[in-house]
Amino acid sequence: MLRFILTRVSLIIPTFLGITLLAFFLIRLVPGDPIETLAGERGIDPARLEELRKVYGFDQPILVQYGIYLSRVLQGDLGKSMITQEPVLSEFSALFPATIELATCAILFALLLGLPAGIIAAIKRNSIFDHGVMGISLAGYSMPIFWWGLILILLFSVQFDLTPVSGRIDVLYYIEPITGFLLIDTLLSDEPEAFWSAVRHLILPTIVLGTVPLAVIARMTRSAMLEVLGEDYIRTAKAKGLSRFRIVALHALRNALIPVVTVIGLQIGVLFTGAILTETIFSWPGVGKWLIDAIFRRDYPVLQGGALLLGVVVMSVNLLVDLAYGLINPRIRHTR
Amino acid sequence: MTTETMEAPAVAAPTATPPHPLREFWGYFSANHGAVAGLVIIVAVVLIALLADVIAPHDPNLTNTTIALKPPFWQEGGSIAYPLGTDPIGRDILSRLIYGAQLSLLIGIVVVAISIAIGTVLGLVAGFFRGLTEIFIMRLMDIILTLPSLLLAIVIVAVLGPGLMNAMLAVALVILPHYVRLARAAVITETSKDYVTAARVSGAGTTRLMFKEVLPNCTAPLIVQASLGISTAILDAAALGFLGLGAQPPSPEWGTMLADAREFVLRAWWVVTFPGLAILITVLAFNLLGDGLRDALDPKLKR
Numbered sequence: 001m002l003r004f005i006l007t008r009v010s011l012i013i014p015t016f017l018g019i020t021l022l023a024f025f026l027i028r029l030v031p032g033d034p035i036e037t038l039a040g041e042r043g044i045d046p047a048r049l050e051e052l053r054k055v056y057g058f059d060q061p062i063l064v065q066y067g068i069y070l071s072r073v074l075q076g077d078l079g080k081s082m083i084t085q086e087p088v089l090s091e092f093s094a095l096f097p098a099t100i101e102l103a104t105c106a107i108l109f110a111l112l113l114g115l116p117a118g119i120i121a122a123i124k125r126n127s128i129f130d131h132g133v134m135g136i137s138l139a140g141y142s143m144p145i146f147w148w149g150l151i152l153i154l155l156f157s158v159q160f161d162l163t164p165v166s167g168r169i170d171v172l173y174y175i176e177p178i179t180g181f182l183l184i185d186t187l188l189s190d191e192p193e194a195f196w197s198a199v200r201h202l203i204l205p206t207i208v209l210g211t212v213p214l215a216v217i218a219r220m221t222r223s224a225m226l227e228v229l230g231e232d233y234i235r236t237a238k239a240k241g242l243s244r245f246r247i248v249a250l251h252a253l254r255n256a257l258i259p260v261v262t263v264i265g266l267q268i269g270v271l272f273t274g275a276i277l278t279e280t281i282f283s284w285p286g287v288g289k290w291l292i293d294a295i296f297r298r299d300y301p302v303l304q305g306g307a308l309l310l311g312v313v314v315m316s317v318n319l320l321v322d323l324a325y326g327l328i329n330p331r332i333r334h335t336r
Numbered sequence: 337m338t339t340e341t342m343e344a345p346a347v348a349a350p351t352a353t354p355p356h357p358l359r360e361f362w363g364y365f366s367a368n369h370g371a372v373a374g375l376v377i378i379v380a381v382v383l384i385a386l387l388a389d390v391i392a393p394h395d396p397n398l399t400n401t402t403i404a405l406k407p408p409f410w411q412e413g414g415s416i417a418y419p420l421g422t423d424p425i426g427r428d429i430l431s432r433l434i435y436g437a438q439l440s441l442l443i444g445i446v447v448v449a450i451s452i453a454i455g456t457v458l459g460l461v462a463g464f465f466r467g468l469t470e471i472f473i474m475r476l477m478d479i480i481l482t483l484p485s486l487l488l489a490i491v492i493v494a495v496l497g498p499g500l501m502n503a504m505l506a507v508a509l510v511i512l513p514h515y516v517r518l519a520r521a522a523v524i525t526e527t528s529k530d531y532v533t534a535a536r537v538s539g540a541g542t543t544r545l546m547f548k549e550v551l552p553n554c555t556a557p558l559i560v561q562a563s564l565g566i567s568t569a570i571l572d573a574a575a576l577g578f579l580g581l582g583a584q585p586p587s588p589e590w591g592t593m594l595a596d597a598r599e600f601v602l603r604a605w606w607v608v609t610f611p612g613l614a615i616l617i618t619v620l621a622f623n624l625l626g627d628g629l630r631d632a633l634d635p636k637l638k639r
Contacts, residue, residue, distance in 0.1 A: 018479035029495045138370075142620040144571055146578045147594055147612025150601050154609075158602055273486035277575060291487075292579060295494040307491045311483050318482065 004326050012319055016312065017070075023308040024069050027300055078305030083297050088305035092287060097180030098168060099286035102278065103271045105202055106209035107264070114214045115260070118221025122229060123248060133218055140215030145274055149208040149281035156204060163204050166283035170197045209278045213267040220263045224256040231255075258325075265321025269314050364632035371628020377621035385437040392431040393417070396588045400426035405604045421606040423597060429606065432588035433614050439589045440618060443504055443573045444566035450508040452515050452562060459519025460546045463527070474520070477513035485510045489572055493581040500573075500589065503582035507572045511565050518561055522554030556633040563629055567622035574615050590615045 044052075053059050057068050072078075078088040121133040156163045168182055169175065173194040175185050183202070186195040228234065229252055237247045276288035283289065287306060294302035355363070366372055384391065406422040407414040414421060420429040458477075462470040480488065492506035493499075526532060527550065535549045576582035577591025585596055590611040597607035 014475055015479050015482055018475065019483065022479065022483075026491060026495050031497075138623060139616070139620060142567065142571070142616060142623050144574055144578075144591070144594075144612055144615045144619070146575055146591075147608070147615060150594070150598065150608045151612065154601055154605050158605075269482075269484040273484040276486060276490065277578070280579065291490070295490070295581070303491065303494055307483075307487060310487055314484055315482050 001326075005323060008319060008322050008326070012315055015315055019308060019311045019315070020070055020073055021066070023304050023311075024066050027304045030300060073308070078308065079301035081294075081302045082299045083302075088302055089309070091290065091302070092306060092309050094180070095285060095287045095290050097177075098182075098284060099272075099275050099279070099288060101181045101183060102202070102205055102209060102284060102286060103268075103275055105206040106271060106274075107213060107267065109206050109210035110213035110217050110267075111264070114217030115221055118218040119225055119248065119253070119256075121218070121222045122225030123244075125226065130222075133222070137215035137218045140211045141219070143211055143215075145208050145211060146277045146281060148211060149204070149278060152204050152207060153281075164201050168198065168201050168285060169194065170201075173197060205278050205282045205284055208281070209271065209274045212270055212274060213264075216263060216267060216270075217260065221256065221260050224259045225252060228252045228256045262321070262325060265318060265325070268317045268321070272310055272314060361632050365628055368628040368631055370624045371631070374621040374624025374628065377617060378625060381437050381618055381621070382441065384434055385441050388434045388438055392428075392434040393419075394428035394431040396427065396432045396435040397586050398427060402426065405600070405607070407604070408606050420610050421604070423593075423607050424600055424604075427586075429610055432593060433590070433610060436588040436590045436593065436611070436614065437618075439500075439583065439587065440570050440574070440615070443500070443507075443589075444570045444622070447504050447508045447511070447569035447573070448562050448565045450505070451512050451565060452558060454508075455512050455515025456519045456551070456558065458512075459516040459521075460523055460551065462516065463520040463523025464542060464546060470520075473516065477516050480510065481513045485568075486572060486575060489576060490579070490581060493576060498581045498584065500583040500587065503573050503576040504569075506576070507569050510572065511568055514561055514565065515558065518557045519554060522557060523550055526550045526553050560626055560630040560633055563622055563626035567619045567626065570615065570622070571619050 057065055060068070076089055078092075080087055081091060084091070117133050117137075121127075121130040124130055153165055157165045164170070169186070173186075173191060175182065175189055175191075175194060178185050178188055182198045183195065186198050234247060234252060237251050242251075272288070275286060276292060278284065279286045279288035280292050287310065291303065291306045291310075293299075294306065354360070400422075403418070403422050404424055404426040406418050406426075408421045409416045409419050411421075418428050418430070420433070423429055423432070458473050462473040489503070489506040489510050492509065493502050496502040496505070523546075527545075532545060532549055535545060540549065573582050574589070574591030574594075577589045578595045580595055583589035583592045585592055593611040594608060597604075597611070601608050
């Protein structure tokens with residue numbers, strides 16, 4: 001087991017280096033001299049320019065510059081935002097809980113609906129329910145979620161006035177950030193109304209972000225269940241006269257869930273991609289919206305550092321899923 | 337395939353020749369109603385795109401503020417001259433959607449063409465030369481796959497500058513790993529087969545082996561992936577357009593149209609509904625087609 005963990009962990013080192021290389025070189029592609037860009041339209045004195053080039057290490061060979069960049073990154077120094085002058089890392093960690101809160105709710109929503117839908121569709125194969133689930137999930141899978149968000153706003157906020165259009169909570173409430181997760185912070189505060197406000201703000205973004213994972217999980221659960229239900233041991237269980245519920249819940253589901261767990265892990269990357277769009281639509285103050293805003297403000301350190309951090313987060317989650325998978329399924333552990 | 341023919345019930349005609357591959361393919365494909373529906377929609381979208389100049393009732397870029405935000409014809413205040421209504425600066429939405437079909441198909445095809453061309457070559461090279469070359473190429477592809485696809489595309493476009501061309505390049509790069517992996521896996525299975533050894537013994541060079549012998553035998557998975565790739569490309573390019581990073585206004589690209597219409601969502605439902613519906617239907621059609629192609633072309637899944 002230790003060997004398995006060590007190989008898997010060591011495999012992410014080249015990936016990490018690759019992401020830093022990408023982050024380092026992509027920013028070089030930005031047209032113009034970085035220092036002059038920093039100085040902005042006011043222009044800069046040539047002597048000062050040379051001095052700054054030395055300070056930032058731009059007079060060094062490119063590989064040395066990358067080395068300097070890498071060692072800074074490893075110490076947690078991702079530069080400062082050109083707009084706010086705040087360190088990129090602290091801005092990221094202030095906003096990240098909002099994204100995690102949204103992503104967690106979305107994946108829970110996808111699981112709570114997707115798993116039962118997939119299981120029932122598999123049991124009642126070729127029924128109207130099955131066809132319905134498959135049709136809806138194919139549509140969900142093809143959904144442009146940025147449009148889906150607007151349509152839900154149109155229906156629930158404009159037509160029925162049920163949910164707010166944007167933000168995380170009504171501006172009436174000021175909640176002291178303790179954990180950064182508003183659902184928890186509002187419960188800890190002495191304003192019960194604030195919690196419901198936060199919940200109402202979460203509903204639409206959760207549905208929007210959860211739609212694609214929901215479709216994928218429902219489809220995957222159905223096909224995994226179908227495969228397992230055709231196995232011999234299920235027939236044995238039936239022959240023994242076990243109840244249908246027992247067969248499905250105890251015998252089939254356990255084995256069917258193995259591929260589903262992998263798929264859920266793979267959805268993490270999809271979730272972050274979706275979060276960028278969802279946060280933009282609902283003005284959700286998370287890292288996705290922060291990144292998009294940075295692009296339009298030409299705040300390159302934020303773009304570079306933020307993308308790197310998101311990449312590292314996704315990479316780490318993938319690693320954890322990998323390890324968890326090895327834990328659930330001993331066969332995986334011994335292949336490498 | 338031969339075994340399957342031999343095992344077929346002798347009731348029909350024991351000496352019957354196997355059906356023409358295309359006919360056999362159509363047999364599998366047409367059994368899948370979803371795939372046929374997808375194909376029909378795609379043919380319709382292609383026709384709309386080709387005939388845009390003829391069927392579009394108005395110039396897609398002609399603005400006329402006196403008729404701004406007219407609702408669709410079935411609503412009060414709408415007129416049949418503008419069947420799906422007009423946008424905030426009085427352009428006909430139907431005409432813009434029709435011209436948008438040209439752009440979306442162009443995006444899908446160009447992106448996938450770039451990706452397949454580069455991806456296949458990289459995959460063939462990795463599969464043929466193995467060793468360090470392979471490790472380098474495949475690790476690079478793994479890194480691209482690790483990053484969330486749209487995030488990578490966004491960063492690339494942010495660096496290169498917003499625009500349709502850069503958005504297409506970014507999306508092409510993001511979907512590249514799928515083709516590289518497919519081509520490499522196919523090459524590795526194929527090169528161990530006898531016909532490749534035979535060709536090599538008779539003196540065929542590596543390039544000839546790659547493109548003339550092995551490549552034609554790995555087209556099936558590539559075709560399936562291409563169909564699915566077009567749907568991803570259209571979706572991602574529209575997402576970039578929506579974020580203001582793809583096609584720029586006044587281009588009638590569907591995602592860009594949505595971005596333009598966003599602030600009017602509270603007043604005019606039609607300006608946001610129709611462009612998104614167009615994206616959804618087109619993407620859905622390519623996904624249906626891709627699923628049908630996979631079932632029909634992939635012998636491993638044939639029942």
